[in-house]
Amino acid sequence: MSQRISVDKRVMVLGGSPEAGSVTQELLDLGYAVHWITPDAVLPDGPGDHPRLTRYEECALVRLDGHVGGFLGRFRRNGTELSLNASALVVATGNERYYPAERYGLALSSNVLIIPQVRKQLEAPRSTGAALPHRNQRVILLLDLGGETAKEIASEAMCLAIDLRAQWHCEVYVFYQNLKVDTYNLERLTRTMREKGIVFCRYADPQIAVDDEHINLSYIEGTVSGELLVLPEAVHPRDDTQELAGLLHVRLGEDGFFQDINIHEYRPGISVRKGIFFAGRCHMDGDLADAEGDAMQAAANVDALLGTGSLEPEVIIAHVDSTKCIRCYTCVRTCPHAAVEMADYDEVTAARVVDLACRGCGACVANCPVRAIELVGQAMPAWVQSA
């Protein structure tokens, strides 16, 4: 039963995030040919020209056929169709940022700003002669308002606090509820912040009063008054995530990002479908360094699958008896790994399990109403067969 099938060492990377660039670079280094495809207008900084790299911008997936070892992606690009082959696929579409006005209950104004606005003021060239609007002022950086701030945003907030202190000599108070500094970068940043005299305050049930000149934040330990309130943005899945998940036949997690279920058996980044992997912030909360590390892991996962240049079915796989099949599509719908499809046999059309994509779970076997599917390689005691 077990036969090795040689496959191309060619991978599709979907997405225009920085981690997509990292996956691409790592795969090129490992000797793979890569199609790097993004629906966005521009690809981020990443690997430059490389003989094994082809880049496609403004190119959206419209259909994915085939299975591990032979995916066929159909894309739309400037109104024309484009077909690309690959043995595996890495999704690294990243996430999207937004200002959660409802969750915060605060409107942005001249002294209530989000991090990028402050960053822009901070980086405005001195030569324009513009006044430094918040120099020497007291700044309140309010994290975790109405829910945890994403790690990548928290790390940007920390960098901003350090720069405000160093460049504008601001007095910076960081308010937080549940600040997780479980990555090397974040821990290092918090230490630097404390060394520079930035004050951390843990709060609950804040009362925020904003007028034209002052911001008063009252919490259990008292009231802090400042001249500038800086708020972090929040992240949510990209708009096209749901559609993409449908095209790839993978499920989304409860929060709408790719895959947060199944983390016990399938380590994060490995999807229910063989040959489809996730990398970076399209499936996890993390800062850029985390996403980078996750991208390396995704490339390693691809290499673990395709490294030998050949694929082999698992020991236990399902097999359809085409003469018994009644074409009810129950197995096609049931298979959690999208490994069953309708196929033409010699004389009939019937369900077929794609050997390489099958994980041997047996869901189709138990669900088949006419018992046309059996698990090959699965030993059962004699009493199961004979009544």
Add this chain to the structure above:
Amino acid sequence: MSEGPKIVLIGCSHSAGEAIGELRSSAQSLPDHVEWVSIPCGSALDELHILRAFESGAEQVMVLACYDGACRSVEGNKWAEKRVGAARTILEEAGIAGWRLAFHNIAPSMPFDLLRWLEEFREPVPAAEPKPEGSS
């Protein structure tokens, strides 16, 4: 090990199978009256497996599957639980008491919970009738 009525243990190889492997690595084993049947995933469980186990002379059958969210194949544990429910209905129609069929969620790290479940797997004692008032 202790003697007892024949118990057939049907379980997912990724959770129950690993737990039994864990048991062996701590130099223990399943009791002799327990027959272990490994299936690749809870979703591969068929009502027939359970019914034929009883036909083959088992007194009791225990089905083991992963916890929610831990299944390799997304919902295998839920399929298994559903099939156990269906099989229990059939058994009760045939006059076999429902308690003879048990279902548990298990993780690879739970070999000793499994031994305890097997130990406790017997007919439930009916709740004591409340004493009539005034009697001493």
